[in-house]
Amino acid sequence: MQGRVPVERRRRRPTKTGTVLTEELIVDCALRLAGEHGPDALSVRRLGAALGCDPSALYRYFHDTDDLLLAVADRIIGETMDGFAPEGDWLAGLRAMAHRVYAGYSRHPRIAAMAAYRVTRRAHEFRAVETGVGLMLRGGFDKATAVRHYAAFIDTVLGHAALDAAHLALAPERRGADTRAWTDAYQSLPADTHPQLAAVREELPLMAHSSFETALELFLEALEARAAAQ
Incomplete structure (x- = not known):
C-alpha cells in the first residue's frame, strides 16, 4: 500500500x-x-x-512500518536542512549542504543506513532536492546534467554518511578491531607478497579514518572543472 x-x-x-x-x-x-x-x-x-x-x-x-520508516527518514532530512538557504557561490552551497547531510545522518547512526537509500516523497525531501538541483543549475549546467550531477553528489554524500554511521553503530570492540587492523594486521604483511602495501606501510593507518572530506573535495573539484569547461 x-x-x-x-x-x-x-x-x-x-x-x-x-x-x-x-x-x-x-x-x-x-x-x-x-x-x-x-x-x-x-x-x-x-x-x-x-x-x-x-x-x-x-x-x-x-x-505500515515502511511508511513510518519513510517519515523517520524525512524527519532526518528536515533536521539536516533546517534553516539552510544557500546564497552566492554554488560550490560553497554544495559543500555546506554536504556537511549538513553528513552530520544529520551521523546523529542517527542506528537508523542512517536504512534511511539513507530511501525516497521519502515527503516535504523535507522535496525541499532538499529542490535546493540541490537549484545549486547545480546555478553552476551553469543544463537541466539534464544538473539532475545527473545532483544525483551523483547526493549519493556520494549519503553513501559516506551511511558507511560512517554504520561503523559508529558497531559494538565498540568490533569498531576497535577494525581500526587496529591498519596498525596491526596490515603492518605485518611481507613485502615479497604485498609490495605495494609494504611501500606505503607507514601511511596505512590513514585508512582507519573517514574518507568523506577527501571524496567531497574531489567531487567538488571535478564539478568546478566541468562547469568551467562548458
Missing part, C-alpha cells in the same frame, strides 16, 4: 496514558527507539508499548 494515510483516518485520540497521538509524536518515538535499539525497534508492537496505545492505533497515521 502506497501514499499517505487519509486525514480522516488520523483522528486524534488519547492513549491509555492520556497522551494524544500525532504523526509527529509517533516519529519522535520511532527515532528514539531506533536510536536505542536499532531499526528492528520500528515495529507496531514496540511503538504501541512505548506510546501506551493499542498497536492498531498506529495504522490511523501510517499504512
